[in-house]
Every structure is written in C-alpha cells, then in structure tokens.
Amino acid sequence: MEISLDPWGTTDIKNYDRLFELFGIEPIEPLLNKIPNPSRHLRRRIDFGHRDLPLILQAIERNEPYAVMSGIKPTGVFHLGSRITAEKMIYFQSLSRKAIVFYAIADIEAYTDNGLSFEETSEIAVQNVADILALGLDPKRTVVYKQSEATPVMDLAFIFSRGVTLNMVEAIYGSRPFGLFVSALVQAGDILVPQLKRFGGPKPVLVPVGADQDPHIRLARDLARRHTEKFHFIPPSAIYHKLSKSLTGDSKMSKRDPMSMLTLDDSPKLAQKKVMNALTGGRTTIEEQRKLGGEPDKCVVYDLYREHFIEDDEKTTKVYNECKGGERMCGDCKLEIANFITDYLNKHQQKRKKLFDTATVLLDEGREKMTGGL
C-alpha cells in the first residue's frame, strides 16, 4: 500500500516501518544506545525515525555547534502536538552548551490560512513563546523570529525558487496550489537560515517533526545540496515522531475540532471535560473489561500517560499492565490522568504568565537578528 505524506492535510499512517523503505527515513533503534539520557520520546519509540541524526550526535560528542529548528503557526493554540515538538527542541538543546534553537513564528501563514491580522498574531506569538519557555527552553540560546520580519528567510526562499521546477516540487508534494509551493520554499528558508554566516555559518541542524512533515525535510535537503557551492549548506537532519491521535479517536488532532485535542491554554475544567470524553480502549461493559482486559494500544487516554504526561517508565508500564489485566477501569484511569493534567496546566499557566516579558524581549531580539539581507 502506498502512503502519501501530506504536510498540509491529514495523514493516517498505519505502518511507520513502511516509511523506511518508501522515503529513506532511517530507523531510530540502532542509535538509541549512543544517545545519553534518552528522552521519553526516544525511550518509548514515539520518535521512530531520523535522517542524519548521527551528525547531531557527533556535534554533541565533539562539543561542536549545531542548531535545532522548528516553528509554529500562531493561531492561538499550543496543543499537545506542538508540545511534543517543543519538548524535543528543549531536549536536544539541553544535550550541549553549543546547541542553539531557532523557532519560526509562521505569522504570514496564520494570515493567509486563518485570516489572522498581524496585530493578532503578534499577541499570540508572545503567548506561544511564553509557552515554550515555560516548558523549559533556554532563552539565552534561542533565536525566535516572525517569518514576516525575517528578510534572510525570504531571501533564501526567493533564491531557491529559481532552480526549482514544477516537476521537482510536484514529485515531492503532488499537484498543489501554487501558493503552497511558495510556502514550502519559505519553510526551506527557515530550515536553512541557521547555517548563514550571520549565525556562524554551516552547521548540522536538527528539525524535529511529525512524520507527515517529511516532504518539507526532503525539499530542504535537496535545496541544501543544490545551493552548497555558494552557501556550503549541510543537508539538515531530522528526527520523526509518530503522530498523536485525536482525543475523539480520529487519526490526527485537528485545530478545527477543539474537543479533539488538549491545548496548553485550556482551563483545567475544560481539559478535564475533554479527557473524560475521550475515546478509550475499553470494552463495552465493566464485566467484559474485567474478563478480557482493556486495549491500551488503541487507547488515547493511555497515550496521555505514555506519550504526553508520565515521565516514569515504571508507572506507564504499570498502567499498561493493569489495563491489559482487567484491573484498571476507564473511568478511574481517565480521572487519574485528568487530575494530573489539571494540576499540570495550573502550574504551566502560572509559569507562563511570568514569562510574557522574556518572550517579548526574545521576539524583539529576533527581529534585530533577522534584519538586513543575506
């Protein structure tokens, strides 16, 4: 069966191993013993694949500079999917003093896709950046910038647009509206901008992404190679995570259906409601569940434990076994994680509030850093 990865739509991937054969993504497995203090995502194979991750591991080992790059569309919601990416940025930043994070605020896309004005996205950007700071990002080694203010990113996109043919982008993305191809080139600009002279020149760059974003990585790697003569780009590395399932059981969380995902903005009360309404891997009756056990592998509530909130491996294993063994009932299980989450959100939102000023300063500094030509 063919899998088509759609960075702009909904991708349902049943078999992640197929991505290794189809697109040349490498399995993460053989590298795991080379990574010091593997993160929750790595230990639990939420991160399943990579491209050129050894370049990053080598930079860490040799104490050489590298960058970690990602971005967010400032539409107001920082959901658990954005949080996974943010955690990965923070984790890979923490592995070396030589790591620098680049975080792109895709405000133009928020305007074109969501009709948000630049005034609106300016405010949302501050909140999003405060979110990621509250999650643990070190602002001293972070460049945050709005795409609309980043000339070098646009310049790269413009330059890249020249060697590109319709055939080439259609081979990667399929037949798409013209504007999405331009978006893709701007994203390639975001991915390659950390290697410009102003930021210390060529270096390995790690882009943590959901599996559906691989087309952007392939394009950026292709463009890096095509423009190596002038810019000496190193093709960017990527680490891929499995896509989070929606709370309502659909394949991917959707910003269009608020009940399908938790956001870091949710009031604890709303979060609780979302969790209590989530689809589980439970049986139709309590009796049956006692007899057959639940199905944690199909359960989005179990995902909240394993993927998102519980760091302790023993605890998640215990939850898994209790569910499988018919000892753990869905109502209690939901309540337990809902309480954990409301507590977490309370603390996170407290923390975030205090970081608005730092976020504002970071964004101002980012504008400075991204001013002027190449």
Added chain:
Amino acid sequence: MEISLDPWGTTDIKNYDRLFELFGIEPIEPLLNKIPNPSRHLRRRIDFGHRDLPLILQAIERNEPYAVMSGIKPTGVFHLGSRITAEKMIYFQSLSRKAIVFYAIADIEAYTDNGLSFEETSEIAVQNVADILALGLDPKRTVVYKQSEATPVMDLAFIFSRGVTLNMVEAIYGSRPFGLFVSALVQAGDILVPQLKRFGGPKPVLVPVGADQDPHIRLARDLARRHTEKFHFIPPSAIYHKLSKSLTGDSKMSKRDPMSMLTLDDSPKLAQKKVMNALTGGRTTIEEQRKLGGEPDKCVVYDLYREHFIEDDEKTTKVYNECKGGERMCGDCKLEIANFITDYLNKHQQKRKKLFDTATVLLDEGREKMTGGL
C-alpha cells in the same frame, strides 16, 4: 498578428497601437494637453500609452500624495534604457511636492540571474543610486531599498502567492519556470509596497515602464484588486515608453552585448567609439544620400538626438529635416552627437562621484524603512 510581451526576454514591437486593442493600454495622446510642462518623452511620443494616468494627474492637481515606483537590477550598468526610466521618475517627482519615489534595487535577481554576490551588488547599488541622483532625483522624497532587505515586499509576495493559480500567471506570462513566477510576485510586492500603512496608506502609484513590462503591471493591478479588502490598494497606474533600439540595430539593447548600448559608466572614449560604430539610416554612398536623403526614422543615431540627449525640439526637428533633405551626412552627424555625449558623460561622472555618500545614506535609510513585518 499577435504580439507577446516578454518582460524577461526580447520583445520586438512593430506596431505600438496594437497594444491598445490587445491589452487595454490607453493611448497617451488625449491626455497630453492636461499635463503641465510635458517632458521630452511625452512631447515626442516616446511615452505612447498608459493605464490610469489620470489618477496621478488628479493627485497632482489636488495636491494629494502619490508615488512613482521603479527599480533596477544592480548588475553594474546603468544604460540609456535605465536612464529613460530614471528621467521619468524624476520628471513625475518634480510635478508635485507630494510625490514620493520608490526605487527597488533587485539584488536577489542580480544574484540568481547574474551570479553577483551581495557584497558586489551592494557596491553597484551605491553607484546606480548615485547615477539617478546625478540625473536629478530629489533624495528627500525618495525611498531606495534593496529587495533582499525589504521584508514588507517579500511578505506581500508571500501573501499574494496564496490566491494565485498557475492558470492565472500562465494567462499573463505564458508557460514559464516556477522561479520567474515568484519573481513576478516579488515585483508586484515592489509595486504595491508604497501603499502600505507605514508609507501613509493607499495612494495612486505610477510605474514608468517599457512596453514589454506590461505583464507585471497587469499582475500587480489584478493582485491589488484581489487584496483590496485588507489593504485597500488602488490598482497602480503605469506609463509606457517605446523600447530603445540597440546601437547595432537589434530590436532591444542587451546587457550581454556591451557595444549595443551606451552606459553612464562608459569612458567618454568608449562612448565615442560606440556611437561612431552605430548603425545609421544612411544610404550606401554619400552621393545617394545627397540625392535621396537619409532615413532618420530607422536611424539609431537620430534616436540618440531625439530620444536621449537633445532637449530642444527645434534642434531635433532641424537634424531630422537636414537628414531627410540629404544635407546631413552620417559621419558628421555621429561626430556631433558623440561630442555632445562625451561632454555629457564627463559632467555626469563628475557629478556622480560627489553623490556616493548621499547614495549610501539613502540605502541605509531604506533598510530602516523596510524593516519589520507588514
């Protein structure tokens, strides 16, 4: 016969009147008595057509703000074609204290098309700007900027790329490489940027162009209409001039053949050589020329008088009549204008030298003015 206008190639237009029917360009003729102190280009119908020029004339009459916008690719040569556009900018700036000029330095295109580094184009830009200042542009009412440093221009291009379909751009430009369409969108950004809030909001904008650039004008007008709800753009006006013939008799001057055109950088000696080698409308023998008269309408040396250098209408008429009447021989005629030109270039190059500092300051100010998002 169909005429296809190619802004990136060589367009040979035999019959300018056809452009009125084919593309809806309006003849300039009926407006001439409404323009105070018509320029040499207007008096001699080098300017033959326009779109919405009355919007500009009305702004002049009512003492309301308007902009005049053009650009240059900083490849090192400021030739007589660039000078025609420059003269038009200066002329329309001079008609009102409320006129402001925008001049875009297309340094990214100089990189993609000509392989010039941004360091190289930075220097050339200073020279080009000094050229246009020496020609008489008022720096106090001028915004000069490099495309590579102009975020709002890029932002507009990026936003425009979203509603655009391949069908739409192919209808205007024909089938073209992807990158040229992106270039076209950036140019539309250049044309519409004077109407952003930071520059005082919507206003009439006049773009003086050669007839072959009309596709860019049509695209910019189309995009202005499509984005009027958010930006309240007024579709830009244009004034069209006939394309200068090459000194060697080809349809258009080409930067690739230095002998085909005079540049403002030419040493007086080289300029003299180019003129003396130019194709004339002369007959094969002096005898024949005395008998039949010359053909000034086919003569590029006569173009140097009429189009480029001689302001005095009586003088050009005299040259024309003498040629037609067989009194004026090509050698003398060339020598006369060559002497005029070498004298002109001497003075121009003197003037320009003193304006490098002003040009540098203008470019620095332009960077400031074009920093930040929309």
